[in-house]
Amino acid sequence: MVDNVNLSVDIAGVLLKNPVITASGTFGSGKEYSQFIDLNELGGITVKGVSHEPWTGNPPPRVAETYGGMLNSVGLQNPGAAAFISEDLPFLRKYDTKVIVNLCGHSLDEYIAVAKDFSGVFGVDLFELNISCPNIDKGGMSFGTDAATAEKVTAAVKPHLNAPLIVKLSPNVTEIVAIAKAVESGGADGVSLINTLVGTKIDIYNRKPVLANVFGGLSGPAIKPIAVRMVYQVYKNVKIPIIGMGGIMTGEDAIEFIMAGATAVSVGTANFLNPKATVNIIEEMQNFMRNQKITNINEIRGII
Amino acid sequence: MTYEKVTILSNQEISPTVFEMILQTPNFEMGKPGQFVMVYPNHGGMLLPRPISICRQTKNITMLVYKILGDGTRYMSTLKQGDSLLIMGPIGNSFEIKPHKKVALVGGGIGIPPMVFLYDTIKSQEVDVFLGFKDTHFLTTLFTDANLHIVTEDLTALKSLQNPSGNIYPKNGNVLDLLESQSQQYDEIYACGPNPMLKALCKYADKKNIPLQISLEERMACGLGACVCCVANTPQGYVKICCDGPVFYSDKVVL
Numbered sequence A: 001m002v003d004n005v006n007l008s009v010d011i012a013g014v015l016l017k018n019p020v021i022t023a024s025g026t027f028g029s030g031k032e033y034s035q036f037i038d039l040n041e042l043g044g045i046t047v048k049g050v051s052h053e054p055w056t057g058n059p060p061p062r063v064a065e066t067y068g069g070m071l072n073s074v075g076l077q078n079p080g081a082a083a084f085i086s087e088d089l090p091f092l093r094k095y096d097t098k099v100i101v102n103l104c105g106h107s108l109d110e111y112i113a114v115a116k117d118f119s120g121v122f123g124v125d126l127f128e129l130n131i132s133c134p135n136i137d138k139g140g141m142s143f144g145t146d147a148a149t150a151e152k153v154t155a156a157v158k159p160h161l162n163a164p165l166i167v168k169l170s171p172n173v174t175e176i177v178a179i180a181k182a183v184e185s186g187g188a189d190g191v192s193l194i195n196t197l198v199g200t201k202i203d204i205y206n207r208k209p210v211l212a213n214v215f216g217g218l219s220g221p222a223i224k225p226i227a228v229r230m231v232y233q234v235y236k237n238v239k240i241p242i243i244g245m246g247g248i249m250t251g252e253d254a255i256e257f258i259m260a261g262a263t264a265v266s267v268g269t270a271n272f273l274n275p276k277a278t279v280n281i282i283e284e285m286q287n288f289m290r291n292q293k294i295t296n297i298n299e300i301r302g303i304i
Numbered sequence B: 001m002t003y004e005k006v007t008i009l010s011n012q013e014i015s016p017t018v019f020e021m022i023l024q025t026p027n028f029e030m031g032k033p034g035q036f037v038m039v040y041p042n043h044g045g046m047l048l049p050r051p052i053s054i055c056r057q058t059k060n061i062t063m064l065v066y067k068i069l070g071d072g073t074r075y076m077s078t079l080k081q082g083d084s085l086l087i088m089g090p091i092g093n094s095f096e097i098k099p100h101k102k103v104a105l106v107g108g109g110i111g112i113p114p115m116v117f118l119y120d121t122i123k124s125q126e127v128d129v130f131l132g133f134k135d136t137h138f139l140t141t142l143f144t145d146a147n148l149h150i151v152t153e154d155l156t157a158l159k160s161l162q163n164p165s166g167n168i169y170p171k172n173g174n175v176l177d178l179l180e181s182q183s184q185q186y187d188e189i190y191a192c193g194p195n196p197m198l199k200a201l202c203k204y205a206d207k208k209n210i211p212l213q214i215s216l217e218e219r220m221a222c223g224l225g226a227c228v229c230c231v232a233n234t235p236q237g238y239v240k241i242c243c244d245g246p247v248f249y250s251d252k253v254v255l
Helices: A081-093 A108-117 A140-145 A147-160 A176-185 A221-235 A251-260 A277-291 B071-078 B113-122 B175-180 B195-208
Strands: A009-011 A014-016 A020-022 A044-046 A063-066 A069-072 A098-103 A126-130 A165-168 A190-193 A197-199 A216-219 A242-245 A264-267 B002-015 B018-024 B036-040 B050-057 B061-067 B084-091 B102-108 B126-133 B147-152 B168-172 B188-192 B212-215 B231-234 B237-240 B247-249
Touching (some): A081 A098, A081 A108, A108 A147, A140 A147, A147 A176, A176 A190, A176 A221, A190 A221, A221 A242, A221 A251, A251 A277, A264 A277, B002 B061, B050 B071, B050 B084, B061 B071, B102 B175, B147 B175, B195 B212
Parallel strands (some): A242 A264, B102 B188, B147 B168, B188 B212
Antiparallel strands (some): B002 B084, B036 B050, B036 B084
């Protein structure tokens, strides 16, 4: 047993008090969960995806449960950057946690436009570029599944940002390392992975897909082994820090990602099962470290 | 909003595949008619909570009535007296109650439970209740002093129905036929039930120029307005059923 454990981590020069971040799209803009947990305890909050113009999202039903997972086809419904900056950002800034803004777009121009929306805006610690959301018919998917395009969008957005850029990778690719290397070359300050895996579910009694959009993104513990494998592979091949995610439900899950090479982790689907999941995970990580006599979380990063 | 483990006092089948679950909830925040709770099955491969409307609530007790429609509700039906259950709520807006003279409550199938809570709250008004069932009826005895109109596809299923006050009117057909056959003019209609029923009611209310409040159902994930999974369409775009609803005025949503 050790008494004091240090959980603070550095992502592209931004110091997080602990490695636990919320995953984009699962935590709103934090307000919704502030009645259950103290947001000051979180390493960071990644907000729901923000686009230049408001996005309407996909028709319902948008969610379907599968064994150990869930499919969503929300389609990044959001009120646009201007509304986010005036309504959500001031709320988040009241807390002592890092604010990570997830940016999305349908085209190179839209990505650049949303990046520019944040120029001169105070209070964003990190940007996360969503090049991998499988819900959007055009744009998102193609950017994240082709190395050259992924590098291009990274390089196009980067000069317009006043905070480090994390690029969120899609797992729906043949070679994740190639994409990770490409965005590193494009100027990414870090990568986050994995986004959801494209899936579907069929209602066999009504003989139709459960989701109105037919396809959705699979998240939850069902995808964790894939996520850990991809973090492991990417860690061996890039120099920039990794935010690992995909089915983290417990502190042990989070430790697994850190050992695979992640500097920080994001918690998504677990928030739906338990609105206090993030703070529980921080506590469980501390307990693990105490029991395993690990004084600093950085000691175990990438040790596999 | 309360998020806590509560104890099951009883859980019994009141009609085929329809269960009444009584929970001991002394610390639970009091809900309003139309609000719901999230039930966390926390079992096997199930991750997401299930939204279940509040059927009745007192200071110490919450009653939920649910139908087995999938894995979550099937699991709920296996729970026994003394088992614990994690729930969160009350969630959502509620039916807007006004000082009316005469109102109609319309419930179809598993949309009936929230109408019980509403009826408990507004029974000092003159209330006509219209309930539609596929076959066997349930919860009908809880609308004690109302004019109770019941329709079912199978009239023999209503034979057992107690009718002490003589104000129960069983019929074949659907609730809308029944409502349309009334000469009464209602000040407000409240409804919860399957979408085709709600659609037909919207047309009726629009034609008659009666305010209609409907409670909507959708698959949900967080129940807090964060995930944006449970949406209803409106002329202004999608709104969240869990926190902007579940109750909407019929002229504000597109079904």
